[in-house]
Amino acid sequence: MAIDQTFEEAKNKVSELRDLLDKYSYQYYVQDKPVISDTDYDKLYKELVGLEENFPDLISNDSPTQRIGGTILPGFEKVTHEIPMLSLGNAFDENDLLEFDKRIQKLTDKKIHYICELKIDGLAISLKYKAGKLVLAATRGNGEIGENVTQNIRTVKSVPLRLKKPYNIEVRGECYMPKSSFVALNEEREENGEAVFANPRNAAAGGLRNLDAKETAKRNLSIFIYTVADFGEMTADSQEAALKQLDELGIRTNPERKVFETIEEVWTYVQTFHDKRTQLPYDIDGIVIKVNEFDVQEEIGYTVKAPRWAIAYKFKAEEGTTVIREIEWSVGRTGVVTPTAIMDPILLAGTTVRRASLHNVDLIKERDIRLLDTVVVHKAGDIIPEVTRVVLEERSTDSESYLVPTHCPACESELVHLEEEVALRCINPKCPAQITEGLAHFASRNAMNIDGMGPKVISQLFEKGLVHDVADLYKVTYDKLLTLDKIKDKAANKLLTAINASRSNSLERLLFGLGIRHVGTKAAKQIAEQFETIENVQTAKQEDIIAIEGIGEIIAESVATYFSLPEVDELINELRISQVNLVYLGKKKEELAKSDSYFNGKTIVLTGKLTHFTREEAKDRIENLGGKVTGSVSKKTDLVVAGEEAGSKLAKAQKLEMTVWDEDQLLKALEGEENE
Ligand code: IVH
Numbered sequence: 253m254a255i256d257q258t259f260e261e262a263k264n265k266v267s268e269l270r271d272l273l274d275k276y277s278y279q280y281y282v283q284d285k286p287v288i289s290d291t292d293y294d295k296l297y298k299e300l301v302g303l304e305e306n307f308p309d310l311i312s313n314d315s316p317t318q319r320i321g322g323t324i325l326p327g328f329e330k331v332t333h334e335i336p337m338l339s340l341g342n343a344f345d346e347n348d349l350l351e352f353d354k355r356i357q358k359l360t361d362k363k364i365h366y367i368c369e370l371k372i373d374g375l376a377i378s379l380k381y382k383a384g385k386l387v388l389a390a391t392r393g394n395g396e397i398g399e400n401v402t403q404n405i406r407t408v409k410s411v412p413l414r415l416k417k418p419y420n421i422e423v424r425g426e427c428y429m430p431k432s433s434f435v436a437l438n439e440e441r442e443e444n445g446e447a448v449f450a451n452p453r454n455a456a457a458g459g460l461r462n463l464d465a466k467e468t469a470k471r472n473l474s475i476f477i478y479t480v481a482d483f484g485e486m487t488a489d490s491q492e493a494a495l496k497q498l499d500e501l502g503i504r505t506n507p508e509r510k511v512f513e514t515i516e517e518v519w520t521y522v523q524t525f526h527d528k529r530t531q532l533p534y535d536i537d538g539i540v541i542k543v544n545e546f547d548v549q550e551e552i553g554y555t556v557k558a559p560r561w562a563i564a565y566k567f568k569a570e571e572g573t574t575v576i577r578e579i580e581w582s583v584g585r586t587g588v589v590t591p592t593a594i595m596d597p598i599l600l601a602g603t604t605v606r607r608a609s610l611h612n613v614d615l616i617k618e619r620d621i622r623l624l625d626t627v628v629v630h631k632a633g634d635i636i637p638e639v640t641r642v643v644l645e646e647r648s649t650d651s652e653s654y655l656v657p658t659h660c661p662a663c664e665s666e667l668v669h670l671e672e673e674v675a676l677r678c679i680n681p682k683c684p685a686q687i688t689e690g691l692a693h694f695a696s697r698n699a700m701n702i703d704g705m706g707p708k709v710i711s712q713l714f715e716k717g718l719v720h721d722v723a724d725l726y727k728v729t730y731d732k733l734l735t736l737d738k739i740k741d742k743a744a745n746k747l748l749t750a751i752n753a754s755r756s757n758s759l760e761r762l763l764f765g766l767g768i769r770h771v772g773t774k775a776a777k778q779i780a781e782q783f784e785t786i787e788n789v790q791t792a793k794q795e796d797i798i799a800i801e802g803i804g805e806i807i808a809e810s811v812a813t814y815f816s817l818p819e820v821d822e823l824i825n826e827l828r829i830s831q832v833n834l835v836y837l838g839k840k841k842e843e844l845a846k847s848d849s850y851f852n853g854k855t856i857v858l859t860g861k862l863t864h865f866t867r868e869e870a871k872d873r874i875e876n877l878g879g880k881v882t883g884s885v886s887k888k889t890d891l892v893v894a895g896e897e898a899g900s901k902l903a904k905a906q907k908l909e910m911t912v913w914d915e916d917q918l919l920k921a922l923e924g925e926e927n928e
Pocket of ligand 1: 338339340369370371372373374375376425426478479540559562564
């Protein structure tokens, strides 16, 4: 990390870094066209963090480092929308669209165009910019009074904290959760025995209305802006032109928009999206059709609730009815037992659906779902089949409530329903289903990445008694593999190579693969980086783990408890005997600090009296960060640190116009490095 010697230079560097980071983040989050690697981005980001630490006066609210900040709010402040946030009238079929067109034609004599935009299924948000800086973000609320969610919206990376021009404008759009994030979030919640979200909109709403912005940041929300409420310095005569100008300001708009001359063309376009919507990475619930010309919009005007010049064509919910034949229960690696409805096949949004997750026992009870019930099925977030409701009229009179299992379908031990959870759990650590799921997790891509070691191979290895725990995977031999169904010479050799290769993985993969509760890939990496060896992790106290930035009490407790178990000790020993690497192989913190450090590779001269430390101490610390301390000033000197009563060396440095720091600057720089 470069620390410039003067405030002015630091200021310039900070500004340069912010411009760069804003540019890269714009390309990544707004244009969906990343141009640099995450590592390169992180490097620049860290450099900026370092500079801001050393020169706190340079920190400003619109710096990319300040997206997640602030404190946990006691509640959301109310915000009055100076310009009310309206809603839209709906159209459900072709006829509704033709009627809309007729109404428009009656209200104006001018030639008009229609602009079609996707109707994003999220939450309406209003963003206010003053002199190009984001000053307020508010929810719609009842259209007149919403809530101040600025702190949460700042964590949404596609929302620019500053515009490319210093405009005073207010824009509105939809904040949403991408389908992929929704699926991952629900998977994680199910594993943790938590209630799942019904759709991405609810998940986004939950994220956005969290009083702790750190939680919002985890939800990976995004935004599309679709309207300008206050034009400020903007001049546009049509919606199309306005959206284009928003693009130019660095604001994310949806590129999927089109202008048409007739309502018939609009209808054709709308229809194409009936099928295309399932392929989009986000949920849409319709198409919004707007009169493109602003002068005509003004002429046509508004009702109390909605503009007359626009309408929302709503897709029919992709629903269907079918019959539940069976409820299957499966056990995950953490012991959570999840029910799946097995139904008569039904065609839904382009695929045949036979199974729908019922998520948890509470949901079955709440919706009173029974065997042989006729149910309405839909796809949550357009992808995951779910049972919406039971069609009670179709239920036969002799139908009985579904009896929830009391025992584990895999090991038959008694299931528990923990009070704070919605799930049922098998708590038998020897449960075969939990073990095989755990083995599959260990071998999975983000963990030990043993290619070819999928659920089929694993369950066979387990059933044949060849593998009981993850350490046994390293004792698998060629002959043993050949006893498995569908494994011949080639596949066996491939698997052995993959198993062998996984021995050299860095520690974080193992830590993640062990399946310690609450330890995801990120926490595993942080722990490995901090403790470097498994022995250090094994002996770490809860408070040592909590000291890692970003690791909270829940993770720390889980890790400490896990490694306190004697059987875990044994497992690690066996892995060690099998020559599985138990060391972190990434760059160590000190090396990172060194390579990032201003001092690295520089020649420094210390002169005068230092008050905070002795010369020796200062020398040690500089050398630890890769610097070289010499006794005399020469052309090779990069920096002279002048303490009190500095004499000829300082004079020489000044004559040669070298960089000269006082002791405070040195201290700050050294401390800045350590804070990294
Ligand atoms: S225009 C005054 N455009 O749909 C007109 N709305 O049902 C303001 N929505 O409250 C709305 N995508 O939250 C508009 N491209 C789009 C939209 C859109 C989603 C939402 C918006 C609005 C609701 C109306």
